[in-house]
Amino acid sequence: MTDQEPAIAELETPELIEKIQDDLYDGLADEVVGGVNELLRRGLTPYDTLTRALVGGMDIVGVDFRDGILFVPEVLMSAKAMKAGMVILRPLLAETGAPQIGTMVIGTVKGDIHDIGKNLVAMMMEGAGFRVENLGINNDVDKFLNAIREHNPEIVGMSALLTTTMPYMGVVIKALKEHGLRDKLIVLVGGAPLNAAFAEEIEADAYCRDAAVAVETAKKLIAIKRGQAVPAPQ
Amino acid sequence: MNKLQTLLEASEIILADGAMGTMLFEAGLQFGDLPEVWNIAHPDLVRAVQRGYLQAGAQMLLTNTFGGNRFRLAMHNLDRRVAELNRTGAVTLRAEVEAAGNRALVAGDIGPSGEILAPLGTLEYGDAVAGFAEQAQALISGGVDVIWIETMSALEEMRAAMEGVRQVSPDTPIIATMTIDTRGRTMMGVTPEQAVKAMSEWGAAAVGGNCGNGPDEILGVIQKMHAAAPDLVLVAKSNAGLPELVHGKAVYTTGPQAMAGYSAAVKAAGARIIGACCGSTPAHLQAMAEVLGVNHR
Numbered sequence: 001m002t003d004q005e006p007a008i009a010e011l012e013t014p015e016l017i018e019k020i021q022d023d024l025y026d027g028l029a030d031e032v033v034g035g036v037n038e039l040l041r042r043g044l045t046p047y048d049t050l051t052r053a054l055v056g057g058m059d060i061v062g063v064d065f066r067d068g069i070l071f072v073p074e075v076l077m078s079a080k081a082m083k084a085g086m087v088i089l090r091p092l093l094a095e096t097g098a099p100q101i102g103t104m105v106i107g108t109v110k111g112d113i114h115d116i117g118k119n120l121v122a123m124m125m126e127g128a129g130f131r132v133e134n135l136g137i138n139n140d141v142d143k144f145l146n147a148i149r150e151h152n153p154e155i156v157g158m159s160a161l162l163t164t165t166m167p168y169m170g171v172v173i174k175a176l177k178e179h180g181l182r183d184k185l186i187v188l189v190g191g192a193p194l195n196a197a198f199a200e201e202i203e204a205d206a207y208c209r210d211a212a213v214a215v216e217t218a219k220k221l222i223a224i225k226r227g228q229a230v231p232a233p234q
Numbered sequence: 235m236n237k238l239q240t241l242l243e244a245s246e247i248i249l250a251d252g253a254m255g256t257m258l259f260e261a262g263l264q265f266g267d268l269p270e271v272w273n274i275a276h277p278d279l280v281r282a283v284q285r286g287y288l289q290a291g292a293q294m295l296l297t298n299t300f301g302g303n304r305f306r307l308a309m310h311n312l313d314r315r316v317a318e319l320n321r322t323g324a325v326t327l328r329a330e331v332e333a334a335g336n337r338a339l340v341a342g343d344i345g346p347s348g349e350i351l352a353p354l355g356t357l358e359y360g361d362a363v364a365g366f367a368e369q370a371q372a373l374i375s376g377g378v379d380v381i382w383i384e385t386m387s388a389l390e391e392m393r394a395a396m397e398g399v400r401q402v403s404p405d406t407p408i409i410a411t412m413t414i415d416t417r418g419r420t421m422m423g424v425t426p427e428q429a430v431k432a433m434s435e436w437g438a439a440a441v442g443g444n445c446g447n448g449p450d451e452i453l454g455v456i457q458k459m460h461a462a463a464p465d466l467v468l469v470a471k472s473n474a475g476l477p478e479l480v481h482g483k484a485v486y487t488t489g490p491q492a493m494a495g496y497s498a499a500v501k502a503a504g505a506r507i508i509g510a511c512c513g514s515t516p517a518h519l520q521a522m523a524e525v526l527g528v529n530h531r
Contacts, residue, residue, distance in 0.1 A: 071416065071423025072387075076354045111266030113309040116350060116421075137309065138266065163477045163484030164259050165266075192415075198479045 008038045020085075021057035025064075027077025029084035036085045046089050047098035050129055054085050055101075058127030065124075066212035072120065075211070079123035086126065101128065102222050105147045106157035107135030109168040114161035117191065117211070121157060124211040125218065130155075141175040148181055154225065155218055158204075160191040170202035186221045188214055237339055237379045238407040238439055241293065242467060247501060249528045250341075250471060250509025251287040251295045252519045256486070258283065258298075268310050270302045273323040280323075281330045286516030288334040291523030294507065295331065296343040296382055297323040297373060304365045305347035305357065317372040324376025341382040341409065342373030344395055351390045359394055366398030374403050382409040384444045384471070387420040389432050396436050409507065410438040411469050414455045415446040426458040434466055442469030445511045447476055448488060449496035453503060460504030467507065470500040474513035486513025490521035497522040 011019060020035035032054075039049045061078045064070040070078075104125050108118050115137045122134045133151045135143055148156065156176075160166040169189050176182040189204045199207035205221060208214035223230045241248055258269050261279045272280050280298045287295055302320045304313040312319070324342055331338050344366060349357040370381055381399050386392040392410060399408055410433040412420050419425050426443070433441040441463075443455040452472040459468055475488030488496075497508050508526065510518050522528075 068417035068419075071419060072350075072421050073354055073423060076350070111264075113306065114348065116348070163256070164263075166484065193477050193484060195479075201479060 008034060013039070013042060013044070017053045017056070020053040021060060024054065024057035024078050024081050024085075025061055027074065027081050029081040032081045032085045033088065036088050040088070040092070045098070046092035046096055050086075050089050050093065050098075054082055054089070055127070055129045058082055058124070061127070062124060062212040062215050066210060066216075072116075075120065075124070079120075079127055082123075082127045101130050102155060102218070103131045103133070103151055103153040104155040104157055104218065105133045105135065105144070105151055105153045106159070107139035107144065107147075108137040108159045108161075109165055109172065110138055110140045111168060112160045112162050112165035113137045114159070114191075117161070118157070118159035120211040121159070121190065121208070121214045124215050125157075128215045128219065130218065141172055144172050145175060145179060145181070148176075148185070153185070154222055155186045155188060157188045157190070157214065159189070161193070163193045166191060166193055166198065167202075169204065173202055173204060186218070186225065188217060188221075190214060236405065236407050238409075241339060242506065245293070245528075246506065247526050247528060248293050248339075248507045249291055249519070249523055249526060250469075250507055251284070251292040252290075252510040252514035252516065253474075253512050254280075254283060254296065254298050254343075255300065256512050257286075257515065268301065268307070268312065270299055270307070270319045270323065271312070273298055273319055273326055277322070277326045280326060284327055284330045285334065287519050288331065288338060290516045290519035291528045292338060292509070292519055293528065294339040294341055294380075294509070295327055296341045296384075297327045297376075297378065299323040299343045299369070299373060300345035300384070301348075302372075303344065303347055303369045305349055305362075306345075309348070316368050317375075320369050320372035321376040324373045324378045328377045339379040340377065341380045342370065342376070342378035344369055344373070344381060344383045344399075345385050346387070346391060351388060351394070359390065362391060362394035363398045363401065366395040367401040368398075370399040370406075371402040374406055378406070380407045380409055380439070382411070384409075384411045384413075386410075386412045387424070388422040389424050389428065392429075392433060393436055396433075396438065400437070407439040408437065409440045409442075409469060410436075411442045411444040411471060413445045414443050415451065418454070426455045427462040430459040430463045430466060430468075434463060440467035440469050440507055442471070442505065442507070444469070444471035444509075445473055448473050449475070449492065449499070453496070453499050456500050456503040456505045464504070468505045469507040469509075470497075470505040471509040471511045472496055472500075473511045474515075474518055477513060488513070490515075490518045493518040494521035494525040498525050501526060
């Protein structure tokens with residue numbers, strides 16, 4: 001028994017959800033885990049726990065990161081707390097056959113060894129409930145193709161920090177076309193030297209300025225693809 | 235008095251150099267090649283870049299060792315070559331400076347590890363200190379006059395790098411610059427005021443900003459740093475703007491005249507060590523030298 005538990009038990013469920021969102025924002029992993037367990041104990045489904053408490057909380061983190069209120073360290077703490085909650089939820093989600101939010105394959109392209117920004121996108125995407133396959137740094141066309149065949153993602157994310165490596169994203173997209181994979185995929189690109197015009201030139205679906213924008217864009221494009229209502233921007 | 239102090243006594247402004255990485259890519263460095271390997275493989279091409287900056291009037295040049303710490307080299311399985319690549323980088327630049335009449339300082343360049351320090355990330359503080367100490371040791375054994383730690387975004391990593399340098403040398407002057415490119419802060423959320431205060435407290439001889447989104451951004455950084463610490467020696471080393479894609483190739487569009495204007499502006503704002511970063515060339519440096527009145531011949 002921790003001191004927290006009686007307090008949690010006394011909260012109405014909507015207040016508890018709000019508390020979990022606050023704890024996520026503050027990067028308090030133990031508190032998030034306690035809250036998630038309590039929601040499950042009350043009979044909330046794993047899927048509702050994920051979307052209403054965790055994803056809802058990470059949405060707020062994402063908006064404040066996008067707006068320059070939070071910076072990388074705070075977001076990393078939140079992502080760690082999110083991960084702690086997901087350790088509990090992931091097996092339960094699989095057991096209950098909960099709907100998939102989506103899968104993303106992400107990597108830094110060939111010749112480029114920078115991965116902080118790309119890892120941040122991966123964490124924020126996980127925070128939004130996506131399953132993320134992070135290929136790491138220095139990925140050539142074959143690594144992307146193999147990962148796409150293995151994991152069957154809706155989204156492919158590519159990152160580059162160097163002006164000399166960013167054109168390789170175009171090489172990967174060309175290969176996706178040649179292998180008949182391009183039309184099935186949403187291709188997002190990002191990295192310091194990129195811009196929307198570059199994304200357009202290499203025929204990516206979107207340029208994402210930062211991790212928060214990547215999550216917003218991914219949700220929007222997946223909704224469009226599935227013929228659902230587009231989530232309102234925050 | 236060390237050489238940096240002597241130079242600062244003698245001249246109001248010290249012109250530092252321009253970009254190395256983007257110049258080497260122009261010279262044929264390929265996808266995935268490591269610039270530091272060229273210290274061994276193509277020292278002539280590295281020296282040609284440095285010669286261009288010396289001829290343009292640069293009074294302080296950086297070694298081609300930005301990514302030469304064990305963490306970044308490990309990503310290319312070259313982490314056993316830290317000593318060789320850094321020492322050679324220093325020796326190479328020293329030779330070029332001597333050939334040009336020995337009128338410029340040699341700064342040993344140390345860049346970020348590319349990792350995030352624990353507990354947020356996985357790199358332990360002590361390991362970071364040891365890695366930077368290893369690189370600093372090699373640069374100092376190669377004969378650098380100062381160590382220039384640049385492009386940092388986290389204060390803890392800057393501190394680890396400075397501590398690493400101090401472990402191997404109690405008195406080599408340290409120039410420390412961070413990249414303040416995210417809504418007025420570093421990627422990790424450090425403000426110019428926080429940066430200037432911390433870095434000077436830790437013993438940096440000069441502090442400032444480098445890289446980023448171009449001249450306007452650095453001007454704001456220098457103004458804030460000067461307001462926070464009017465007595466410090468401030469450093470500005472701006473990119474030549476941001477790259478634009480032209481025919482599939484990234485091109486930096488801020489020309490020499492615009493960079494000359496930038497150097498006058500940061501000088502007026504209080505910077506005393508002024509140089510340029512990604513995308514700049516000897517032509518940019520030449521224009522900056524003229525407007526700053528740096529007399530080098």
